[in-house]
Each structure stands twice: as C-alpha cells, then as structure tokens.
Amino acid sequence: MHSGEWSVELIHSWLAAVKDPEIPVLNIHDLGVLRSIEMLDAETVRITITPTYSGCPAMNTIANDVRRLLKSKGIPKVEVLESLQPPWTTDCLSPQAHAKLEAFGIAPPQTGSPDKTALFSEAVTVPCPQCKSRNTQLISQFGSTACKALYRCSDCHEPFDYFKCLR
Ligand SMILES: [Zn+2]
Numbered sequence: 001m002h003s004g005e006w007s008v009e010l011i012h013s014w015l016a017a018v019k020d021p022e023i024p025v026l027n028i029h030d031l032g033v034l035r036s037i038e039m040l041d042a043e044t045v046r047i048t049i050t051p052t053y054s055g056c057p058a059m060n061t062i063a064n065d066v067r068r069l070l071k072s073k074g075i076p077k078v079e080v081l082e083s084l085q086p087p088w089t090t091d092c093l094s095p096q097a098h099a100k101l102e103a104f105g106i107a108p109p110q111t112g113s114p115d116k117t118a119l120f121s122e123a124v125t126v127p128c129p130q131c132k133s134r135n136t137q138l139i140s141q142f143g144s145t146a147c148k149a150l151y152r153c154s155d156c157h158e159p160f161d162y163f164k165c166l167r
Pocket residue numbers: 128129130131132133153154155156157158
C-alpha cells in the first residue's frame with residue numbers, strides 16, 4: 001500500500017482492533033478516547049487520543065498498539081498525541097460500551113453519580129452485573145485497577161468491579 005490508499009474512514013475502522021488492555025471487550029471507539037485522525041502529508045498520520053483516568057498505564061499500551069497497527073497497514077509515519085483538553089469523562093463511553101462492560105461482568109458507570117465527590121462520603125448504588133440486584137456493598141474504592149472499585153453483591157455474593165464515574 002502506498003500513499004493515498006488510506007483514508008480517515010479506513011483508519012477509523014482499522015482502529016476498532018485496538019482494545020483496552022485492561023478491559024479487552026472495549027475498543028478505543030467504545031472508550032471514546034479517539035479524538036482525531038489527521039493526514040499530515042502523504043506518509044504521515046497523526047492520531048490524537050485522550051487519556052482516561054490520569055496516569056492510567058493502559059494509555060501507553062493503547063498508543064503503542066495504535067502505532068504498531070497502522071505501521072502494519074503500511075503507513076510509514078504514525079504520530080500519536082495525547083490531548084488533555086477537553087478532559088475525558090465516563091460520559092465519553094459509548095452506549096455499546098455500557099452493554100459490553102455489563103456482559104463482561106463489570107458494572108458500567110452509573111450516570112448522574114460522579115464518584116469523585118462520593119469518594120470519601122457514601123458510595124453510589126451499583127446494580128450487580130450478574131443478577132441485577134441493587135443490594136450491593138462497596139468493598140474497596142480500588143478494584144483490580146485504579147479506575148475500578150470493588151463491590152460485592154449481597155444477593156448472589158459475587159464480587160464485581162465497578163467502572164467508576166469520572167467527569
Ligand atoms: Zn448479584
């Protein structure tokens with residue numbers, strides 16, 4: 001493949017193969033981290049992504065995966081920029097992302113409940129992704145990763161991760 005044979009639309013569709021390393025059911029479109037795709041010249045593509053939770057180590061993996069994928073498609077130069085403005089929030093997650101998270105056993109962020117302010121006060125009510133019970137308890141503000149909290153369902157007794165709200 002040589003210059004001119006790829007388009008923003010084509011690159012956009014290729015990037016669906018880049019997954020969140022922590023939640024492999026979500027790709028970068030689901031996450032809402034892809035800000036722009038620009039063709040700088042015949043050989044160079046610039047991809048702008050926005051970090052999710054600050055300091056999330058997943059972003060380095062995502063940036064490397066984007067570079068590797070586009071190089072493998074024959075694009076000679078790939079720049080990956082991180083843009084902090086406007087900041088990413090969990091509202092950036094696509095509607096499909098919510099369904100995929102739940103199917104994966106992770107409770108999706110509850111809209112209208114910014115956990116930043118609730119961090120040190122009472123926990124939000126998070127329905128169990130397994131049995132949908134709202135009778136759940138916060139076990140830890142930090143689950144398997146910093147962007148998730150650990151809950152346990154009081155009905156089916158299963159622990160589960162909750163993808164914390166951020167806005
Ligand atoms: Zn349950």
